[in-house]
Amino acid sequence: MVEMQNLTPSDLCWNAKFPPEQKWIEQTMHAAIGNIWRRAHHAAHTQLGDESSAPEIMEVAIEGAVRRLQTGPPQGPEDVASLLERLFLQEVRRRRSANKRLVYVGIDQEIPIGSAQNPHTLVDSAIDLDRILHDIPPDVRIALLLRYSRSRWSEVAAVLGTSDAAVRLRCKRALDRIRKKLEDEIHET
């Protein structure tokens, strides 16, 4: 079982590109992530209803924070934590707004009566595999290709220099959509 709350700062930074000439950024970022991760994870869970998106949102926040920190003087861990948390919550709010604009794909008859439907969830049943793959971010694409060409997530994690848990969580959203697509096909046959 993947324990999302136990992800380490290193797990969450596995895809981050820190400037080598400004080592303080990576050091303070790790401390900042350790400081805010539980609160951030909770915010993703309560405001988006989807805790699995928390690592992905944190990666977006880290990327934004690194860009800003590169252009200014060195900052302490508390300031970096504050910046990171602000960017994290900004991304959560953006996704919440974006979810409200999503529309159902497909006609009413395709949605079983009584099935549990999150009103902010795109109905995937009408979306084929191509579209699912199209929406996958580059780092997840690499992880999925590595997994497709071997047998275990631990091997993928070893190639990417991170933990099994981090890789699986990062890929969870894409895997869930692919699984749903394949389930729908099984039910249709």
Add this chain to the structure above:
Amino acid sequence: MLCAVGKEAVAENHSSPLDDDNDTLLFEKLQEHVLAHYPNPERKGCPEPEVLKSLVDDPGNVTLAALNDLHVFKCAECTRLLMELRQKKKQREASK
């Protein structure tokens, strides 16, 4: 069957109660799906066989561009080649 049944499975972050921690069943089904639905006998857009071999044996330097992005998920022939390369690697490792 791949569906996650019940809220417990979702709450526990399990991929599916019928699959293992490596999502073995899911990737087997995905492979079957690609083999059945994406024939590509003319090998359009396929990466070089050496690139697929590197993906299996030495993936550190393989890029998305060299793989033509997610082409292998939409090509039965490349998927078949990956399966062969994986099998060969397994046999080499077993004979050591």
